[in-house]
Amino acid sequence: MKRKLLLSFSAALLSTGLMAGGIMTNTNQSAAYARMLARNASLSIDGVYYNPAGLTKLRNGFHLSLNNQSIFQVKDVNNDYLYLHGAPNAKYTGDVTAPFFPGIYAAYKVNKLAISFGFNPVGGGGGAQYDTGLPSFEMPISDLKPKLAPGFGVSDYKADINFEGTSIFFGYQFGVSYEINPAVSLFAGVRLVTAKNTYKGSITNIMINPTKNTSFTSGDFIRADDQKFSSEGTAYYTAVAASYNTAAAGAGQLTSAGLGALTYAQAFEAGYISEAQKNGFETALVKAGQPVSTPINTSQVVYTSTAAQATAGAAQMTGLPVAASDKSVDAVQKGTGFTPIIGGNFTIAEKLTLAVKYEFLTKIELTNETKVDGTGSFPDGAKSRSDMPALLSIGASYPITKKLSASLGFNYYFDKSADYGKKDTLGNYVSNESVIDKNYFELALGLEYNITDKFLVSAGYLRAQTGVTESYQNDLSYSLTSNTVGFGGQYKISPAVSLNLGSLFTFYLDDSKSFNHKLGNTYIPVNEKYSKSNWLLAIGLDVTIGK
Numbered sequence: 001m002k003r004k005l006l007l008s009f010s011a012a013l014l015s016t017g018l019m020a021g022g023i024m025t026n027t028n029q030s031a032a033y034a035r036m037l038a039r040n041a042s043l044s045i046d047g048v049y050y051n052p053a054g055l056t057k058l059r060n061g062f063h064l065s066l067n068n069q070s071i072f073q074v075k076d077v078n079n080d081y082l083y084l085h086g087a088p089n090a091k092y093t094g095d096v097t098a099p100f101f102p103g104i105y106a107a108y109k110v111n112k113l114a115i116s117f118g119f120n121p122v123g124g125g126g127g128a129q130y131d132t133g134l135p136s137f138e139m140p141i142s143d144l145k146p147k148l149a150p151g152f153g154v155s156d157y158k159a160d161i162n163f164e165g166t167s168i169f170f171g172y173q174f175g176v177s178y179e180i181n182p183a184v185s186l187f188a189g190v191r192l193v194t195a196k197n198t199y200k201g202s203i204t205n206i207m208i209n210p211t212k213n214t215s216f217t218s219g220d221f222i223r224a225d226d227q228k229f230s231s232e233g234t235a236y237y238t239a240v241a242a243s244y245n246t247a248a249a250g251a252g253q254l255t256s257a258g259l260g261a262l263t264y265a266q267a268f269e270a271g272y273i274s275e276a277q278k279n280g281f282e283t284a285l286v287k288a289g290q291p292v293s294t295p296i297n298t299s300q301v302v303y304t305s306t307a308a309q310a311t312a313g314a315a316q317m318t319g320l321p322v323a324a325s326d327k328s329v330d331a332v333q334k335g336t337g338f339t340p341i342i343g344g345n346f347t348i349a350e351k352l353t354l355a356v357k358y359e360f361l362t363k364i365e366l367t368n369e370t371k372v373d374g375t376g377s378f379p380d381g382a383k384s385r386s387d388m389p390a391l392l393s394i395g396a397s398y399p400i401t402k403k404l405s406a407s408l409g410f411n412y413y414f415d416k417s418a419d420y421g422k423k424d425t426l427g428n429y430v431s432n433e434s435v436i437d438k439n440y441f442e443l444a445l446g447l448e449y450n451i452t453d454k455f456l457v458s459a460g461y462l463r464a465q466t467g468v469t470e471s472y473q474n475d476l477s478y479s480l481t482s483n484t485v486g487f488g489g490q491y492k493i494s495p496a497v498s499l500n501l502g503s504l505f506t507f508y509l510d511d512s513k514s515f516n517h518k519l520g521n522t523y524i525p526v527n528e529k530y531s532k533s534n535w536l537l538a539i540g541l542d543v544t545i546g547k
Contacts, residue, residue: 022413031540035488035502037460038446040395061546073534123169153211163201224324233317248303260297327374438467
């Protein structure tokens, strides 16, 4: 079975930031961050993003930082739904790659004033390839096995699933920093966020292997939407329904005659029905899964129920060509939002730096621009929310010795008050508060050691704690608690040019979810487990032009 699924981290389908950061937010925004992880009190040029109020500590002149990260991630989903290939441990692996993840920062500092600009992917930015699909795509197709096995001997299925999406939330930040006095600097700015998600894909060639009750009995795979198979299947179920309706009518007559408590064998022995009639009634019971000792009045209920099921089967077979037909999607979602940002930098006792930054809630409304929507998921012109949450960042740095310095960082994401456009299993939008119990937060520690005046090394650790509930998680969008380690260094090529190199590894704690999958009128319990791991390489060049 060819099951190739290409996905990205989109606001609608994969509500998560790429690598470090909250559910929607990316905070891995410089090479210096990758090597240290605690940059919230940065007094370098990447402070444009992490500590913009601290830019007043730069020397006078123009400062520029060019960064890129190459990001790699593995996502695993394990599902025990009994009809999936690989059940009860069907595994779906997604390989994520984002070779280009840029960060550009510029600042002009003159005396007490600093004007700054930043450009980076504040959300999204990667793509995942699932060579074996995902459970939510495959489970409805796998349901063809139990639905068609009783009547037509279907034991397997095939399908070609292709879906590719891209998602990128670019941020364009402008701001002004001002030094009130040597101990206090303040910042005010705004970020324009442009969001674009693209979806293009298809589900085609859904195949099944019938072995009975139609002219397709070889066990070879045929298209599930074959019109001839549908017509023959409809005729088969229609005949079954008619047969059981006739049996129900006969059982009703016998019950009305006062024979309801007897079995068909007893009615035959008493001379009320012929042997042929007895055999016919009993055969109908056996085919319905009931013993021949079933009383006549009870059998009437069985026959009526079986007739209703056969009628429903006929309707299902009539609708199969449409339900199992090829489907495709070609849609784009676009939206914009603005993020007001304020911050402060405080120098205590000439050595200790404390920094705080607050990014307000970014309201983003996406609008669908749809060319093709065979799934009904992307109505043209429909709108949906995909906010970025408010973010409180606090940092501190302190030079322990002339060569060694330490930094702390804390990020708190106000997820519950945002709207991520999350949907439930029925496709209805739900509020963040209903699926998020606690807001996401991160705590980081970083160390830098100057080996020489030109060369320093650094390392860091970050703990990220998610607060989503089980109902939030699904195979397309899940949030996990994680531990990250980073390391790297900086080399001063000249007094005006510095090169940063860094790498980080994130290890996520597995999570799971139990839910019910509806199969006809039956709900089947399903367990799903979510895993993830990732790493990145980063390079950055910092340049200063001025005194």
